[in-house]
Structure formats: C-alpha cells, structure tokens
Amino acid sequence: MVEIAAWLRARQAEGTLRELVDLDHLGHGRVRLADTEGPALLDFSSNDYLALSEHPALIAAATEALQRYGTGAGAARLMSGNFPVHQELERAVAALKGQEAALLFGSGYSANVGIIAALMGRDDVIFTDRLNHASIYDGCRLAGAGIARFRHNDLNHLEELLASQPVKGTRLIVVESVYSMDGDRAPLHELVALKERYGCLLMVDEAHATGVFGANGGGVIEEAGVASGVDLAMGTFGKALGSYGAYVAASRRMIDFLVNRARSFIFSTALPPAVAAASLAAVQLIQQEPGLRQELHQRVALFKGYLRQAGFAGDLGPSQIIPLRLGSSATAVAAAERLRAHGLFVPAVRPPTVPEGTARLRLSITRHLGEAELAAAAAALVACCLR
Ligand SMILES: Cc1ncc(COP(=O)(O)O)c(C=O)c1O
Structure with missing residues (x-):
C-alpha cells in the first residue's frame, strides 16, 4: 500500500495530480467554471462530436x-x-x-x-x-x-x-x-x-x-x-x-x-x-441524417485551416481529435490555463494517460462550435501556446 499523503504530494509536485473541475454546463458547447462570475468558455474537451446529446x-x-x-x-x-x-x-x-x-x-x-x-x-x-x-x-x-x-x-x-x-x-x-x-x-x-x-x-x-x-x-x-x-x-x-x-x-x-x-x-x-x-x-x-457528419467534417477542416493560417505548421491528423503536443505536464497545464483566459476550455492531457514527455492539449471538435468561434479559437491557440 502506498503512503497516500506522500503519493498525492508527489503527483502535485510533478504536475500530474488529477482534480475534478466544477463546471456549469450551459449547453451548445459552452461551460462555465462553477461559482465564478467568469465568462462562458467554449468546450473543446467534449466527445459529443455530433452534438446529439442535445438533439430533440x-x-x-x-x-x-x-x-x-x-x-x-x-x-x-x-x-x-x-x-x-x-x-x-x-x-x-x-x-x-x-x-x-x-x-x-x-x-x-x-x-x-x-x-x-x-x-x-x-x-x-x-x-x-x-x-x-x-x-x-x-x-x-x-x-x-x-x-x-x-x-x-x-x-x-x-x-x-x-x-x-x-x-x-x-x-x-x-x-x-x-x-x-x-x-x-x-x-x-x-x-x-x-x-x-x-x-x-x-x-x-x-x-x-x-x-x-x-x-x-x-x-x-x-x-x-x-x-x-x-x-x-x-x-x-x-x-x-x-x-x-x-x-x-x-x-x-x-x-x-x-x-x-x-x-x-x-x-x-x-x-x-x-x-x-x-x-x-x-x-x-x-x-x-448524414448531413450531421458532413457538417462536423466541414468544421474540422475549417478549424485545421484556421490553425494553419495562424501559423501552425505541424501535422493536424485525419480526424476530429487534434493533439497539440507540448512536452512537459507543467507546460500543458499552463497552456490550458492561459486558454481559459481566452475563453477556451481545453484539457491538458498528461501521463499516465499519454506517454511521458508527450503531455498535450487535446482538442475535440464538435458541431456545437460555430465557424467564427473556431476561427477565434485557432488564433488564440497559436498566439498563446504555439509561438
Ligand atoms: C478508445 C476508448 N475506448 C473505451 C473508452 C471507454 O468508454 P466509456 O467512456 O463508455 O467507458 C473510451 C473513453 O474514454 C475510449 O476513448
């Protein structure tokens, strides 16, 4: 049996301690940190790709x-x-x-x-x-x-x-x-x-x-x-x-x-x-309704295009899941925090979920996110995390 308090301190020190974030789910791909007067954040962490969880x-x-x-x-x-x-x-x-x-x-x-x-x-x-x-x-x-x-x-x-x-x-x-x-x-x-x-x-x-x-x-x-x-x-x-x-x-x-x-x-x-x-x-x-899927793929293509226009040169992959690898857990967590200040909720994924040294922002594109929002998000991402 591990010594629990020491184990938790060690995770905290290395930047891999997992903690639940209190969120208000506002619908349409928006969340707000609970108990804050802060603005709504665009949710880039949900896997509700086709936005079906709110479908009538x-x-x-x-x-x-x-x-x-x-x-x-x-x-x-x-x-x-x-x-x-x-x-x-x-x-x-x-x-x-x-x-x-x-x-x-x-x-x-x-x-x-x-x-x-x-x-x-x-x-x-x-x-x-x-x-x-x-x-x-x-x-x-x-x-x-x-x-x-x-x-x-x-x-x-x-x-x-x-x-x-x-x-x-x-x-x-x-x-x-x-x-x-x-x-x-x-x-x-x-x-x-x-x-x-x-x-x-x-x-x-x-x-x-x-x-x-x-x-x-x-x-x-x-x-x-x-x-x-x-x-x-x-x-x-x-x-x-x-x-x-x-x-x-x-x-x-x-x-x-x-x-x-x-x-x-x-x-x-x-x-x-x-x-x-x-x-x-x-x-x-x-x-x-194949149109649901086509709309998602159009948004994914647009977002990847916006990231490239904003100066991102790396591989953005073939799907709606876009990993931006940043290396250390501390770098990924700091980037996720900066993005919140820009109105984006993007999870920092750290070891052991991903291999050591490959901590990343994992962006998940959903039909909830509109074109203008995706354009603004791409610009913010490149400016605050990738330059
Ligand atoms: C590839 C893969 N398999 C299985 C699961 C587990 O699915 P569930 O969230 O329904 O337990 C997940 C989800 O996190 C996943 O990403």
Missing part, C-alpha cells in the same frame, strides 16, 4: 421511455433487466456494424474489460497497440494472457511479434480505429490481412469513430469496407452518439459466448431503458 430526437425518445419504464432497469439483463429496447438497440447496432449480432455493456470501460477477459486466458496472447485505451490494457491484465505490445500503428513490429510468439492458444489483435488521445487511425486493411495470415482474431474499438466516419456512421470499419474481417467491433454510445453505454458487434456465436462469459455483462445492472432509447434514436439518426 434523443431527448424525446429518452423522455418517452422514462415515462413508460421509470429511471432504472432494476436488474441485470440475465435476471429481469432485459427490456425490448435493449434488444432493439442490439439489432440496430449489429446492422450498423455489418455483423450478425451485438451485445450491450454498461460502458466502454466495462465492455473492453469484459470482452477481453472473457475471450482470452493463460495459453493465449493479446497483441495490443501501445497507445490503446486504459480499458483495453485493464482487460488484457485481467485476462491473464500473454501481452505483446506493438509500437503504435507499426505493422512491421506487430508482424515481428506475431512471427516470434509460439502458436498455442488463441491470438487476439486489439486496436482503436481512431486513437482517443492522438486522433490518428489504425491501418485496418493491413491489420485484417495480418490477422488472416496469422490466424488471429481482430478486435477494433470504434469509440471515437462510430457516428463520425462511414457513409452510415458505422465507423472506420464501414468506411474501409472491412466489416467481414473484424471479429469484434466494439464502440460506445457516450461520444458521437450523445448517450451512454457501449456495445460489441460480432457473430451470433461470439455474442452467445459473451452472454455466458463476460463478467462485466453478467454481473452488472442493465442500462436504464431511457438511456438505451436515446442510444437507439442516435443510431437511427446517424443513418438518416
């Missing part, structure tokens, strides 16, 4: 389910917590992801932990990208399988590891299609080819891609046309889909297996029906 269709669906079923599911799905809306949502997600079936989880964290630990065990090896999300790491640890970490998006390194690990049990490759803190994308075509060559399973976390990419919002898997090569397509409802919870889409047999083996599914209360109803409305909306 989601609010209406949730309200109706709330009136009908009340606030909670009352039990796990395998007890009495299985509502028709859960199953309807699973069918809709399976279709969106081009898979036979799907299973809901309470959150993306519990999905990753539950899926990986259910599938993998002592004789198996998990090949995991170094920049994978903490929930994937925790699933790998809980599984008790061998863990082979490959350098971020480095297919040669992955292949070296695949070739050098003895084939005994199951081998699973796990990646994110859009990396949460870097905004770059996994080379899915090549990963499918590798998984086929080496007889592995492939799991893709689309937490930051579902709703944002693909003609129907089915993610990078849909955009790249690789659904049939992906064994487990995991994603969340809490980001572009504006709701809460998570899913995995896979073959019917895989889902039947997870219903019996994924402990974070079995031993956890079902998602509230109203939350599932909002998620279902979101899954329908992203398919019916």
